[in-house]
Amino acid sequence: MSNLVIEAQNLTKRYDGVPVVKGISFSVAQGEIFGLLGPNGAGKTTTILMMLGLTEISDGRVRVLGYDPVREPLQVKRRVGYLPDAVGFYDHLTAAENLRYTGRLIGLRRDECESKMRTALDHVGLHDVTDRRVSTFSRGMRQRLGIAEILLKEAQIAILDEPTSGLDPQATIELLEIIRNLKNHNVSVLLSSHLLDRVQSVCDRVALFSQGNIALIGSVPELGRQVIGDSFDLDVEGEGSGLDAKLKAVPGVTLVETVGLNHWRLKTDRDVRADVAAAVVGSGGKLLRLSLEAPTLEAIYTRYFRNEREGSRHAA
Amino acid sequence: MQREGSPWRGLGVVTQKELSDHLSSARMLVIQLLVVVTGVVIVLVSLQQIRDITAEDPFLLLRVFTRSGEQLSFVFVMTLLVPLLAIGLGFDLVNSEHNQRTLSRILSQPIYRDALLFGKFLAGLATIAISLTAMWMVVIGLALSALGVPPNGEELARAALMLVVTIAYAGVWLALAMLFSVLFRSPATAALCALGLWLFVSILWPLLSGHLVNVLFPPSATTADALLNSLSMHQAFRRLSPGALFAEIVTVLLDPAMRSTQQSQLAAMGLALVEPGSIPGAPLPLLESVLIIWPQMVGLIGGSIVLFVIGYVVFQRQEVRA
Structure with missing residues (x-):
């Protein structure tokens, strides 16, 4: 990754001596969608x-497109579009105004x-309401107007703070689609959210925040391997006699759990779908279902913090 | 650490937007109504009085402003009305940006906070200037057509200078209202504080300051020196209110015969200020009058600058997030 658009090193923010962001480091490459994820109050907005x-x-440094936001804020703000959490517009003016x-x-x-x-405005689907006052806009429309502002600015980086919070599912899907489209405009996107699963679908890489620290950073599959380990869950349904034993015998399978009649969950240390299929079919059974369950961000997150807690309890 | 780029960038855009917001607001309608009604009432009342006195007064036009009756003098009305206009325009300038959640979005555009704050102040001042100029024109226009005497240049210059001073006086109150709009997130609190201070400074302080001086510096001797000293002390305390400064300036500006800001108080005690070699009651040239009240003018402008700077410093240090 030679062309980094955002580089943060040891970035720290203290309010009255109390650290809110505790020396975080991360970088965002050009054209990437990077997610800052974590619970409310973890320091995401402060970082932004x-x-x-x-x-x-308070401490550390950050470079945005090579500029220092402390000394050259105008250069940074000219090139970066920002959509604040619950963005506001002047209600008495129209969208165009x-x-x-x-502009x-x-x-x-x-x-x-x-x-x-x-x-x-065309791009975000607001061309019909250009001359309507913003006071009549729904939350989703305001968010889209905010994105339109970023497009108007022709920003190289779009920073979106909680873009999907408070939106209904349909509006969320539409907005995520618009965000994905930003990438096609060669805009790097940095977005923050506490809704892990929604955001997982659009982010190339994520940083998981916890109490002012970045706990984990990387792509979702990478994080899955780091936290949950090299274990895959296979969901198998099939008919046949003695499949239980057959599944256990497949090399790589560490555990077979019976979920229901003719339904098992396997823990494996690698992707052994082909072997499992061969084992079931080879024994004369019928294979009804075979699916690999990738770890979700939510699973990674909860697992990580459970591990953390247990770790600290052991340490204590 | 030095920041780069001009703090004035975007100032014109902000000023223009704020001005157009003001001019198209319902508040502006109310202000214009207030201003026009006040102007008409002042002219009507004072014309009544002027007709009774001489028509040979060389400063007939200025008398329109000064001879408007005991109960409703022009100066008194303006000391009250102007702060009201300024507070009405200024009390929600900054906190409304917080409450509408527009502040972080606007500040993420390539401008500094300086431009936003100063643009808001300029637009507010321009709005008040427009209203006061309109009022001034109403008064002068009505007076001219009613009196039928063309004004001389000196009269017009004095009246114009008075307009400028009135706008400067409005600046003090606008800066104060804006300071409160920075300090308090709730517009209602900001408005209440500004109005409370206005009430205290304009109505209570003139009464209170007199008593305060009497308690702190009890009047003792009856020599002329002691009398003048105590008079100056009273004046110094009263001048803590911008309304007192404004009243002194306007009194001297509108009456060319005024030789001192203490003249009316002395007259109330049955005394007169006599300068050796001058004819009592003779009009002073404009420049001389201005020299008398120059410190007060500087005080007014300085006051608004100080208040603005306090608001500026607080705003710069304020967190953007709600």
């Missing part, structure tokens, strides 16, 4: 504000601003 130069950095204001703050020429604005 430090990257934008909107709050002071709100975006025009942003002028960025310094776009009027005609340039109008055409870019139209494209951006």
